[in-house]
Amino acid sequence: MHATDDTHRPELGSWVASANQPATDFPVQNLPFGVFSRVREGGPPRCGIAIGDSILDVSAAADLGLFGETELPAALACAEPRLNALMAMGANVVRALRAAVSRMLRDDTEEGKRAEAVAREILVRMHDAVMRLPAEIGDYTDFYASVHHATNVGSMFRPDNPLLPNYKWVPIGYHGRSSSIVVSGTPVRRPKGQTRNDPAGPISVGPSARLDYELEVGAFVGPGNTMGETIPIGEAASHLFGLCLVNDWSARDIQSWEYQPLGPFLAKSFATTISPWVVTLDALEPFRVAPAERAAGDPAPLAYLSGDDDRARGAFDITLEVWLSSESMRASNTPAMRVSRGRFVDMYWTLAQLLTHHASNGCPMRAGDLIASGTVSGPTPDSRGCLLERAWRGTEPLRLPTGEPRRFLEDGDEVTLRGWCERPGARRIGFGECRGVVAAAR
């Protein structure tokens, strides 16, 4: 934890009352960044910070003189319709801005009193706002960092050879599609495509019959690296702005027919949903822990992927859940059903290792680039992060409260991802939700 950063102290409260409720994802200890538009007044999107059930309009606060000279450039960058400029400013600048916002939203400071007096001008209720993508995502990369997921899926696609020889040496990843990343709440249309479910059978073209979600954590890149330069593992965390939730929707039937030899393509590129709030690494500081120990006999990470700080606290202790509700569940007011709960600490590679590996060939990372972890699956069946694993390729269908079976997603199904951090001695913080409803194919 940073000596100068006291924004995590669990006893802090806010003059925004909803931020003090125990169940909120957004207490004053969190302060995640996002991009919003006001529903009624209209106007261009701008950057805000979540506090309870409201959003601090950062640049409105700047216009009212609520920031000091130090934080002013960063606060003014929040007038832009995306976080990229702020992300590029670096960890120290963002930390100072976030600390100033903390003082501004607390109930025990002079800054808080001044801000509360102009609350109507600087706060927007979340239900009066529409959230946008937090950044212009130049490049999106999806990794495969859960050894449990890789082993489960591998055993279905390649029973004789589930985990490939490179897995424990190379953080496996592939480039994803930026143009189809959408913010939570956007309907996701079932894709059509080529499939061949029986290797000797006919090829079909039509709506995917094996639509799936994937529970992932995404990391937004802060300051990037120059092309041809690398990012040493010890500096990786300072290149990460913050984390969000990612649903990497996948069409398993399209995937299994198209993916060799160049990897998943149309099975993924139809839609990827992310949560709108980006939780900074500073907010996650109290929840950094040592990564899970590797199994006996596994190779140690190679030197360029090994760092003292990463070994000591390279993982983030985030609990992650997937909730599912069918159209008939919602019609009958049946609450959504939790279909999995996993922990981000179960990943085989840390985010720092993923970023360092990504830049190890000199590939330039840019502020606003998104790196996703790959499906977060743990060692137990109920911690498996996709339906393919959860219902074991359709052979063990889930049973919804309405009695409906689920092998893969049906039209009208709503998938909601949630994530939060809690531990004794710290205030619980959350990610909000990452939600999407499946629309029928056209």
Next chain:
Amino acid sequence: MHATDDTHRPELGSWVASANQPATDFPVQNLPFGVFSRVREGGPPRCGIAIGDSILDVSAAADLGLFGETELPAALACAEPRLNALMAMGANVVRALRAAVSRMLRDDTEEGKRAEAVAREILVRMHDAVMRLPAEIGDYTDFYASVHHATNVGSMFRPDNPLLPNYKWVPIGYHGRSSSIVVSGTPVRRPKGQTRNDPAGPISVGPSARLDYELEVGAFVGPGNTMGETIPIGEAASHLFGLCLVNDWSARDIQSWEYQPLGPFLAKSFATTISPWVVTLDALEPFRVAPAERAAGDPAPLAYLSGDDDRARGAFDITLEVWLSSESMRASNTPAMRVSRGRFVDMYWTLAQLLTHHASNGCPMRAGDLIASGTVSGPTPDSRGCLLERAWRGTEPLRLPTGEPRRFLEDGDEVTLRGWCERPGARRIGFGECRGVVAAAR
């Protein structure tokens, strides 16, 4: 050919004398778009059109009143530092602009006389300009559309299984990395990475020892599609703005170790070089031909990939070459050596099929997105488009004029791609060059 478009007539000449030389890539029949900066005067990059050894500063011509009202909005969009806005305007708008520029640069028109009178204000010599990337490339996709390349490479990586069962049904492609696309002339640093040349041997980390080029053709997307919608094959050509040359630099040793199961990643993402001039589909109109016939026994393309127009003239008859010179060749003034010559008509899939397939799942394509063909290899050894194939995985090294052997690229090697179209009754047009020198690893 469009009835209203007479820009191809072979007898047309230009008042820019260099455009009338037989060997130029940029006669008045071509008129490709690019983005340039003036070296001496400085100033922001803007869009221009190549003519002989010069560049027409389109928005400067607009400022001088040389465009009619119809073309003015498109001409003014050329004041931007990238072609994206123009690309989004669509084929009809670009066609009208290009036709106006044709009249402006011809030696037999009133418009030409007016333009020649202000030549100093609207023309920039190429050697007084620095070329930039032509567009902000939101997403970059690399296909694998040469069956000869796929078979050759497959037989090296999977001797028992060279061409996978999906190849003749699915246009295979993968998402590439946008951030490392650079314009011709940018040095390319040899990447470092993990390699394991012997499946049972140790893993190394260090500079790639198997650096390669790949000769490809790139297509810039014009107007895109809305997410969730598709692009029917009959409309695909109208969504393509124009073509360029692409060198998809590849580190074969990194690739073979990392690529399973999710495809190439760091083996490609360190650099991709493109030529600066985008040759419009209108300029290529006289060189559109029927695609190569599929071999007997091959499946016909599925319905969504079949179109009358595409069958009749979906291919582009472009001759493509790779030239190589080592540092010692350049030191001794030895001319570069041509290492391959192929034809773009030898591809298994047309560009329209690639685009239609790409959007068939509803993936949104955006103006400025880049789609590359994959390595252009033909049926004969001298038409193989990468060194891996040309020197057959190092077993048949090339011999340079200096006597130096080449299994893979060495530091200081300069790779230059060229492409052009010619046929009786049409004026030859070219793509300019796509060039890069290999810099030593850091």
